[in-house]
Amino acid sequence: MKALSPFLAQRLARCLVLCSALCSAVSPAGSAFAQSPAAPPYLLDNTEVRDIRAQVLGRDYQLYVALPDSYRDSRKRYPVLFVVDANYAFPVVRNIASRLHKHAGMEExxxxxxxxxxxDAGTYSRRRDYTPTTPRRHSYRSDMPGRQPAFGEAAAYGRFVTAEVFPLVARLYRADMGRKVFVGHSYGSLLGLQMLLSQPRSFEHYILGSPSLWYDAGIMFEREKAYAAQHRDLPASVFFGIGGLERLAPGKRRSRSEEDADMVEDLREFDAALNARRFPGLKTRLRVFDDEDHASVFPFVLTHGLRAYLKSSK
Known part of the structure; x- marks a missing residue:
């Protein structure tokens, strides 16, 4: 094949550059126009984010805050819902609480x-911060490469909430700190039980969904017995909720392990143990939501847990 002249080679190179530029501007749909700029994110009304340094833990967290619609135009103080696992639960709680106010007359x-x-990855953070102990036997893997899974800092995390989060919220917002509600689910409910059995007056009401009572061979049953042996009262209001499908599969033998736990029966047993103590200041309610499982039950637990505590005009 005959070699191209320098003039033709230069023209061919320019054509290749032009074709490359045109191809890079074509979208996957075939448009010859550059892709449009990224669309702005959807933002929840009346919300803000606060950074907070957990001095007692040596870690940084954020507080996601949703204010009532009437907040800007009023001088009143409002009950406060403190919600763990906020990356999932915050928008759910914020929207359900708002809807219950608008359509059921419930307090803001x-x-x-x-x-x-x-x-930290979510699983790594919640395992460490929400669990009461390092399990005596486990086969958990870390979701953070190069770091072993961590457990057992619920007591320290609870002190961070009461000693550092509470004062910040009280200082920045018109919060009625005499009407604080804890909202948790699964491991988050383990944290709630840790606080209930160590510093019960931290919250005026606890909403605890599907607590992982199988954790560490049922360590919270041991904690409940230890509390009862040393105290004559447990001043708290607690709403327990769980999905009716969170049961042990037929034919399997129930145990205090994650694989063979019957979470419904575990919760019934725990609630019965609390009530058998006849603590004068304790009030518990337990609701099993038929046809709901561990993943779907949280909105139901939240709704009924709020109704058990907040006032309604209807």
């Missing part, structure tokens, strides 16, 4: 979501 509330630690 401030919602404070407690984020996972900055720089």
């Amino acid at each position: 509330v401030i919602v404070v979501g407690l984020s996972y630690a900055k720089g």
Whole structure:
């Protein structure tokens, strides 16, 4: 084949550059126009984010805060819902609480979501911060490469909430700190039980969904017995909720392990143990939601848990 002249080679190179530029501007749909700029994110009304340094833990977190619609135009103080697992639960709680106010006349509330630690994966953070102990036997794997899974810091995390989060919220918002509600689910409910059995007056009401009572061979049953042996009262209001499908599969033998736990029966047993103590200041309610499982039950637990505590005009 005859070689191209320098003039033709230069023209061919320019054509290739032009074709390359045109091809890079073509979208996957075939448009010859550059892709449009990224669309702005959807933002929840009346919400804001606060950074907080957990001095007692040496870690950084965020608080997601939702204010009532009437907040800007009023001087009143509002009950406060403190919600763990906020990356999932904060928008759910914020929207359900708002809907219950608008359509069922329920009191307005401030919602404070407690984020996972900055720089930590969600599973890593919640296992460490929400569990009461390091399990005596486990085969958990870390979701953070190069770091072993961590457990057992619920007591320290609870002190962070009461000693650092509470004062910040009280200082920045018109929060009625005499009407604080804890909202948790699964491991989050383990944290709630840890606080209930160590510093019960931290909250005026606890909403605890599907607590992982199988954790560490049923350690919270041991904690409940230890509390009862040393105290004559447990001043608290507690709403327990769980899905009716959170049961052990037929034919399997129930145990205090994650694989063979009957979470419904575990919760019934725990609630019965609390009530058998006849603590004068304790009030518990337990609701099993038929046809709901561990993943779907949280909105039902939240709705009924709020109705058990907040006032309604209807």
